[in-house]
Every structure is written in structure tokens, then in C-alpha cells.
Amino acid sequence: MSSRQLSRTDHVGLHPKPGEAFLGMPPFPQAAHVALGDDQLRRNLGHATSTIRTKRLRAVGEVPDWEELRLAGASIKDHTLANLDRYLIEFEAAATAAGATVHWAADAEEACAIGVAIARSHNTSEVVKVKSMATQEIELNEALAAAGIDAWETDLAELIVQLGGDTPSHFLVPAIHRNRNEIADIFRDRMAEVGRPAPDDLTAEPRRLAEAARLHLREKFLRAKVAFSGANFAVAETGTLVVVESEGNGRMCLTLPEVLVSVVGIEKIVPSFADLEVFLQLLPRSSTAERMNPYTTMWTGVTPGDGPQEVHVILLDNGRTRALADRVGRQALRCIRCSACLNVCPVYERVGGHAYGSVYPGPIGAILNPLLHGVSDPHDAALPFASSLCGACYEACPVAIDIPTVLIEQRAEAVREKAGHPGPPDPERLGMQAAGWAFGKAQRLNRLQRLAARFRGVASRIRWLPGLLGGWTRYRAMPEIPQESFRRWWSERGSGRSGLDTVDASADLLDQRRSSSERSQRPPQRRSSTEQGQPPPQRRSSSERSERVETSEETEQ
Amino acid sequence: MNARERVLSAVRSATHGAGDPDIVRQYRTELDPTELGEHSDIVDLFVERVDDYRAEVHVIASSELALRLGQILGEHKVRSLVVPADIDARWLSTTHARLVRDAPDVTAAQLDEVDAVVTGCAVAVAVTGTIVLDGGPIQGRRIISLVPDLHVCVVPVSAIVGSVPEAVGRLDGTRPLTWISGPSATSDIELDRVEGVHGPRTLVVLVVR
Numbered sequence: 001m002s003s004r005q006l007s008r009t010d011h012v013g014l015h016p017k018p019g020e021a022f023l024g025m026p027p028f029p030q031a032a033h034v035a036l037g038d039d040q041l042r043r044n045l046g047h048a049t050s051t052i053r054t055k056r057l058r059a060v061g062e063v064p065d066w067e068e069l070r071l072a073g074a075s076i077k078d079h080t081l082a083n084l085d086r087y088l089i090e091f092e093a094a095a096t097a098a099g100a101t102v103h104w105a106a107d108a109e110e111a112c113a114i115g116v117a118i119a120r121s122h123n124t125s126e127v128v129k130v131k132s133m134a135t136q137e138i139e140l141n142e143a144l145a146a147a148g149i150d151a152w153e154t155d156l157a158e159l160i161v162q163l164g165g166d167t168p169s170h171f172l173v174p175a176i177h178r179n180r181n182e183i184a185d186i187f188r189d190r191m192a193e194v195g196r197p198a199p200d201d202l203t204a205e206p207r208r209l210a211e212a213a214r215l216h217l218r219e220k221f222l223r224a225k226v227a228f229s230g231a232n233f234a235v236a237e238t239g240t241l242v243v244v245e246s247e248g249n250g251r252m253c254l255t256l257p258e259v260l261v262s263v264v265g266i267e268k269i270v271p272s273f274a275d276l277e278v279f280l281q282l283l284p285r286s287s288t289a290e291r292m293n294p295y296t297t298m299w300t301g302v303t304p305g306d307g308p309q310e311v312h313v314i315l316l317d318n319g320r321t322r323a324l325a326d327r328v329g330r331q332a333l334r335c336i337r338c339s340a341c342l343n344v345c346p347v348y349e350r351v352g353g354h355a356y357g358s359v360y361p362g363p364i365g366a367i368l369n370p371l372l373h374g375v376s377d378p379h380d381a382a383l384p385f386a387s388s389l390c391g392a393c394y395e396a397c398p399v400a401i402d403i404p405t406v407l408i409e410q411r412a413e414a415v416r417e418k419a420g421h422p423g424p425p426d427p428e429r430l431g432m433q434a435a436g437w438a439f440g441k442a443q444r445l446n447r448l449q450r451l452a453a454r455f456r457g458v459a460s461r462i463r464w465l466p467g468l469l470g471g472w473t474r475y476r477a478m479p480e481i482p483q484e485s486f487r488r489w490w491s492e493r494g495s496g497r498s499g500l501d502t503v504d505a506s507a508d509l510l511d512q513r514r515s516s517s518e519r520s521q522r523p524p525q526r527r528s529s530t531e532q533g534q535p536p537p538q539r540r541s542s543s544e545r546s547e548r549v550e551t552s553e554e555t556e557q
Numbered sequence: 558m559n560a561r562e563r564v565l566s567a568v569r570s571a572t573h574g575a576g577d578p579d580i581v582r583q584y585r586t587e588l589d590p591t592e593l594g595e596h597s598d599i600v601d602l603f604v605e606r607v608d609d610y611r612a613e614v615h616v617i618a619s620s621e622l623a624l625r626l627g628q629i630l631g632e633h634k635v636r637s638l639v640v641p642a643d644i645d646a647r648w649l650s651t652t653h654a655r656l657v658r659d660a661p662d663v664t665a666a667q668l669d670e671v672d673a674v675v676t677g678c679a680v681a682v683a684v685t686g687t688i689v690l691d692g693g694p695i696q697g698r699r700i701i702s703l704v705p706d707l708h709v710c711v712v713p714v715s716a717i718v719g720s721v722p723e724a725v726g727r728l729d730g731t732r733p734l735t736w737i738s739g740p741s742a743t744s745d746i747e748l749d750r751v752e753g754v755h756g757p758r759t760l761v762v763l764v765v766r
Contacts (some may be wrong), residue, residue, distance in 0.1 A: 048748045064591055068584040078578040085568045098731065104561040156754055157745035173745055180746050206746040210754050218757065222665050238730040241712050248703065248741040248756025255699045256665050268562065273730030278584065280736075288744060291606065292685035295756060296736035297699075306698040330575075415745035416719035434758045 027382040030353035032347075041177055045352050048176050049343045053081025055289035056340060056396070059265030062291070063281065067480055072278045074400040077334035080236075080269050081324060087236040087269045088315065094239030100311040111316050112143035115228065118261050118312055124225045129254045130232025130243060131155035133171060133261045133337055134316055136359040140228065151228065152194075152220050154249035156213050160355060163190040168363065172287050177352055180204040191216050198550075214216070217249065227253035231264045232336065237272040239298040241313065244283060254297045260308035267324075268334040272447045279336060282398035287338035291385075319372030328409045329371045333365050334399040341393035341403065345385055356383065363393035364469050367406045369412050375414045384410035391423040399429050428470040449485040566750040584725075590721030592684055599683035599719045603704075603712075604764060606686025610739025610740070611752055612760040619713075619765050626675065626709065627651030629761055633707055637747055639695030648711075659697035665704055673707035679734075681717045682724045687738065688762065689711060689724060691732040697763065708757040711736070713765045 009249070009466050026034075035041060060066055080087055092102045097238040106110035119127055127144065129135065129151050141151040157175040161168050164186045175183065180224050194440045196216045201209055233242040241262055243250045252371030254260060270276065276298075284293040302311050324330050342348045342362030344523045353361035356378045358369045366383040375381040393403045418429075452459075459481050465473045472478075558566070578589060584680040588599065596602040600616070607614040617625050630638065630652050657663060657671055677695030678688045679703065688710050690696045695711070701707055718724050728734060739758030 046745070061590070064589045066583045070572075071581050072584050075578060075581045079580050082575040082577055083570055084572060085565050088565065088568065090629065104559070104564050106560050106563045106567070108562055154755070155745070156743045159747070172740055173748060175745060176748075206749045206751045207753075209746055210751045214754055218669070221755070222669060235730060240730050246741070247743045249754065249755035251699070251735065252705050252755050255703055264582045266568070273724055273728075274722075277586070277725040280725070281721050290681070290738070291609075292687045292736070292739050293736035294610075294740070294742050296734075298730065298734040298736075300733075306692060307700075307731055312590045312614060315564065317564045317567060321571045323566070324568065325571035330571075533759075 027378045028355055028357065028386045029382060031357060032351040032386070035324075035351040040179070041352055041357055042350060044179050045349055048173065049349045052289055052343045056286065056343065059285040059291065062084050062390075063285065069278055069281055070398055070400050073336075073398055074331075074334055076270060076278060077273050077399055078265075078331070080271055081267065081330060081333055084266065084269065084324070087271055088250055088266060090236040091234055091269055092315070094235075094237065095241075095301055095313055096239070098239050100239065100301040100313050102109055103312060105314050106317050108138035108316075108318050111138045111314050111318065112140055114312075115140055115261055115263065115315050116143055116147045116149070119144060119226050120147060120258065122226055122259055124149065126150040126152060126220070126224065126225040127226040127228055128152050128154050128220055128243065128253050128257065129227065130229040130250045131158045131174070132228070133359060134230040134265050135228060136168065138263065138318060140263065140318070148435055150503075152217070152224075154208060154217050154221070154246075154253060154294055156249075158363050159213055159217070160186060163187065163194070168359065170342060171337050171360075172342075173339075177354070180206060180209065183209055187212050187216075190399060195220060200369045217252075221249075221252040221256055224257045226259040226261065227257040228260045229253055229260065231262050232283065233270050233277070234268045235271075235273050235278060236262050240298050242272060242276065242289050242296065242298050244280075244296045246288065246294045248295055251370070254299060255307050257308055259310040261312040261314065263314045263316055265318075267318050267335075283338055286336075286340040286396070286398040321373070323368070323371035326371055329367065329406050332364065332367050332371055332406060334369065334400060334401055338398055339397065340396040341401075341424040344392040344396045346388060346390060346392070356386065358383075363387060363403045363407075364401070366402075366411060367403055370410050370414075371406075375410065375417050375542045378494075381414045381417065384408075384414055388458075400466065423516055431468065442502050446487065449488075452481050453483060453485075456483065510520075528532055561638045568761075569598060582639065584722075585609075586722040587718065588723075592719075594674060599717055599763060600714050600766070601682060602685040603686060603717050606683065607739070607762050608686075610686055610742075612739045612758075612763065614763055614766060616649055616760045616764045622711070622763070622765060623648055623650045625763065626711075629709060629763075630675075632758065633673065633761075637671045639668060639674045639697075639701045639705060641676060641695050641701070644695055648703060650673070653737060659701050661698075663701075668700060668704035671705045673709060674701050674705045675709045675711065676702050677713075678716055680724045680727045681702075681712045682721055683719050685721060687724070689728065689736050690735045690737065693732070699735055702735065702737075703756060705761045707761070708737075709761045709763065711763045713754060717764075720736050723730055736759055 063069065095102050096140050103114045105114060125148065127149060131153065144151045153159050158168065160175040160183050160456055164178065169339060170176040170343055181204045184202055187198040187209065188202060196219055198212045202212055229243055231241040232244045241264065243254060283288050297305060302309055320333060323333055341364050348362040356365045357361065358365050361370045366386050369383055370380045373380050387405045387406060387407050391404050438445055461477045463473065595600055596605060604614050604616060615625065626648055635654045637657065639654065639657040639659060640649065642658050642660060655757040676690060676697060679691040679693050680689045681687065690702060692699065718727065740752045740756050740758055742750055742752050744756045745749050
């Protein structure tokens, strides 16, 4: 654990402010280092993610056809993405026929311009908002502010984040980095500046905090003329939009104001209304670990006399077609933003969302950001490495996005990108070149191995290495250099015995190191990861397995 | 080229050669018998699941609806009540609350002064304990089931289906739909579930056999 103590002002760097959204953030490795030193953050995250992991397993375990639903969810999304042009046009036609106005935006700037123009045309100085990843991604609040329009976040956690002056760190519980006492402080300090003040006798009890938010926001809901939202799903067949939520702030925004503007990523399309039967089972159980979330609203254009009478939809690209063009990576566009991968990720659990430097944190963010923007930026280029490749995210993903495979693909791309832009000498590249040279010829390798064996005694006493190699010695002992290489041992003993016997003998050796229960459960190629002297496991659930794997990351790679 | 054409042409070039993956539907559309557990039927299951959300749920006979409705409104000290315009007048024969009938000119500010709402529903899902309103008979506009702090929902057993796919099959996607599973809630503070943020903080479900 780092001995560095963070003062309150250090949080400014760690929890970036909206507007300068993540611009001042260091790339992942440095940001993660700072986050790891924040004991409060780690406690908040550890508690929250372990609670939700346990609950999710229960909610998912209840569904007998969960794997079939995952398969359906993945295949519906794949089918839609492959035919996306057709379904987008179908959605546009159906929504328009139902009275909505459909706009298209190639990037964030265009989407914000459309949103600001609609708000301005109603002469309003404020709008209310439902929590939405898409509007955060395009920084709509900042664009509205620049036009003199206040955008009030109405989700409790978003309100905490907005009043606290930082940015979300999780899709589902954006204020996961704050505990109840910090939240009570924020409400007491800031609510009065922007509306109804917090009650004088406010305590840190969650029920009281929720009530303070209810009272504070109710007056805003009642007077708002314009609301902004995202959408969880957009149905091509009917032109219907769907918002899945818990608190009722979504219903307020989607029902009360006269004008509703929804910013919808083009990957949110599903072909038919019936397809919702799959996602309404997958999403709530994966995200909040509930059988069903408290409220889901579905609306199709304008319903005369009921709800907003002016309805806009902004279909947003902003890098999605870039991701769609990536044969391996396009599966990331299946994502339904449930956040299950964040909660099971051993890296996210320790560093939190802000270190990822994007509105999309965690494993999905590690692949989505480079797909949306490319890896030319150092922030995005660092993200594919922000993983131990343990695979827990893939297992938890309700639409079966194979995040580890995409990460590996992107690591390769990040290396290719770097190779294409020769810069100052880089120790990693030099090391790889040296290794390439050493492994290039068998004789050369032989000679080097013999040479290395002579330094066995010295190597075993090394406790510290400089530079890049220090990354190893900081946390681990130096590996022992064997007396002779495998190749040499093989050639010396190989003459007297058949190859088959030799293989059996080494397999026996491995068996002695393992417990009998382990042998019956794990395929032989996974054996190496169990040789860490851990107790013999009984039947393991997926979350337990993910915890094990993180302790043996070197062997898994 | 306008934004629409730019986005669509980028989509087309990105998906060029992507083929046409089939949709695989091997999941169940009806309730699996194991999901019933110890419950005798889907009505029983629905009641248990609604209760699990910490909503108040009662199973009553249709003959006692008016009586029980009056009792429940009394227990919750309801002094004013909004109802859909097409509500059966007999339901309200035992309540003394001030009545507001839903109409296009009833504003959100007026509803904010009303204690409770009584509605029917379109469909209910047993396995998830969900009720769905679609703006049809005895449901009124979406706003009336949202602004008051107490929502009493009358669910005839004929509206209850076992699974989510069965419910989706019964609904018309082009109607304004609200799926309600328990009272308004949040887990935003340290992932502790707290009932009651912006929607009705109390949900009472009356299942009518």
C-alpha cells in the first residue's frame, strides 16, 4: 500500500471536473496509482462492488434459461449491427409517423448543436435531465451551459456528482466513490446555491438523503419545460424508445415537460418490440441485480394529451461507425450498459472509474474508448493494458462480449501504432528487440542460457532492479535461474528413454503438486494457474473463480 | 452531404461484408415450472414477488373491492384522491376522500397536492412482480400514477401472466407504457436500497380473484 496520504484537494485531480472532462487526467497507470493510495475510495468501492456481485449471482441464478437469453441478446445485437442502415431508416420512419422529429448527428458537436437549438427555441433557461451515458459522452451539459441554459441532473447519484463538482465513476451508481457522510456534506453545502436547500436536520441516513433529493428536485420537475434523456433501447419496428430506471426521475422527465429530447446512440436499435422480452430480462438482473427495475418507460412519438407533445430523437454516431468497422471489436457495440463487468473486475474494484479517464470506465470502457477514438491518444492507448485478462467480465456480460479477446487485439494495435511513430528510445522496445535477437537462433539462445546460469548466485540475491524492470522487483522476488536449460536437459537424458515415458513422468510431477479434487475439475491446460499453494477448492462459483484468477495473473497470460 | 447521409454511408461502409448473423431464440417464452417454486399458481408467485419489493399487496374477492379500497385509503390517511375518468364509480363508494378526476387540464402542480391515485393495469408479470400500465381502461394519463405519493393498483387475476415474454406479447408497443416493479427506489448511496425517491413512495397492489 502506498504511504502517500491524499488531502481533500488532491481529489480535484482524481475526480475530474465536468467541462474539463478528463482532459487534465494522467493516463491510466499514473491515475491508477493515485487512486490506489486513496483508502476511502478503495473502501467505498470494495464494499459496493462485493455487495452487488453477490446479489447479481443470485438474480441470475434464478433464471433457468440465462445462457439461452445471453445467446439471444448477443445474436439480436449482432444481427441488428450487421443490418444497421436498414434498421435506422425503419426506426426513423416509424418514429416520424408517430409524431417524433428525428435528427442525425455524426459527432458530439453536431448533437450538442441540435440539442441547444431545440432548448433555445423554447426560450428556456433550464432543462431537466435523466441520467444518460450518451449525453455525458457528448458533454451536452457543458454545451447547454455555454448557451446560458442550466441542465439539472435528476438521478440521485448524478445530482451528488453534479453538486459535488466532479464526474461519474460508474454507469449505474455514478457516485459509487462517495460514501454517505460525503454525500450529506455535499447536500448541506451546495443544494441552497441551486434551489431548495437541504433540510436543517439532514443526517447521513440514506433515507433522509433520498428525501432531501426528492424535495430539492420536485420543484424543478414541476416547472421544467424541456427535458433531455438518453434511451436504453430504440425499437426499429415501432419507433419506440425505452428508458430503464429506478427512482422515478426518469418518469418525471419523460412525462411532465412539454418538450422531450432524447440522444440515442445508433447502436441502441433493436429490430422488433418483441425483442425487448430478452433485454428486459437480461438488463435488470445484470445491472442492479433485481428481477426487474422499479420503472421502465416506453414511448412512441407523441401520445396526444399524455406526456410531452413535442418529441425529438437525436441519432448519434460519434465514433460508433468507427467501432462498427472493427471486425473483432464491433461486438463492443452490443453493450447494454449494465455495468456487470465493472463490478466483477479486479482492476476496477481497486482503482475505480475515474482512472480510466472516460465516461465509459471498467472493462467495457477499456475496449470501447479505443474503438470509438482509436489508440493514437496516450489515454486510449493505455486502456487495453488496464486488465489482467482474467475473463470475469466476459463471464458476467449479459450479451457475451468477449472483452479479453478484444483487449488482446487492441494491445496489438497499440503496439503497431507505436511502431509506426518512432519516437525517443523506449526501454520496452529495446528489450523486445533484444529478446527477438536472443530467440532468433537456437545456438545463440543456448549460449546465452549457459551464460545466464553462471550468474545464478548473483541473480538470486537481487532485490531491486532499475527502470522498467523495477515493475517486477517492486512486487515479486526474482525468478530463479535454473542450473541447466530445458533444451539441454532434454538432449542429455533423451537418448536413453522414449519420449512418451518422459511426458508421463513430467505429468506425474505435476499431479503431485495438485489436489485430487482439482484434477477432476480443471482441464489440463489450466493447471499452471493452480500451482500457487492454495487450498484445494471445492465447487467454485464464477465470482470465486475470478477472485482466484487475479492472484495468479502471470500464469493466466 | 447532410448528417443523415454521412452517418448512413459510414454505417454501410463499416458493415460491408459483415454478413447477416441469425438471431438464436432458444429461450423460454413461458414460465419454467421450476420458477413457480413452492407457489401453487402464478397469482401466488406474483403476490410473493410484489411483496419482495416491499410493496403492500392484498388478495381480495371482487365483491369486497370497494370495502377494502376504502379501508386502505383510510389507513393511509388519504384526504384527496385522483382517479382515471373511466373508473367504476362503485369502487369509490366507501371512500370519503376529495376526488379529482383525470382530465387533460389537471396540471402536475395540482396533482402534487393530491395524496393518492387509484388505477387498474394492462398486464402483470408474476415472475418479476411487475405491473404494466398502457393508458388503456381505468389507467388515465401517465402523470396521475406518478406525482401522488401513494399508488393503489387494482390487478384482476386475468391480467397476470407468468413471464416477461408473455407480457410483451400482450402489449402494444406503440401505446405509452409504464412498467412498475415496487415503489420508487434507489441504491445510489453505498448500494443500500432505499424505497421512495421521486415516484410514489408507497405502492399498494390489490389482486382481485
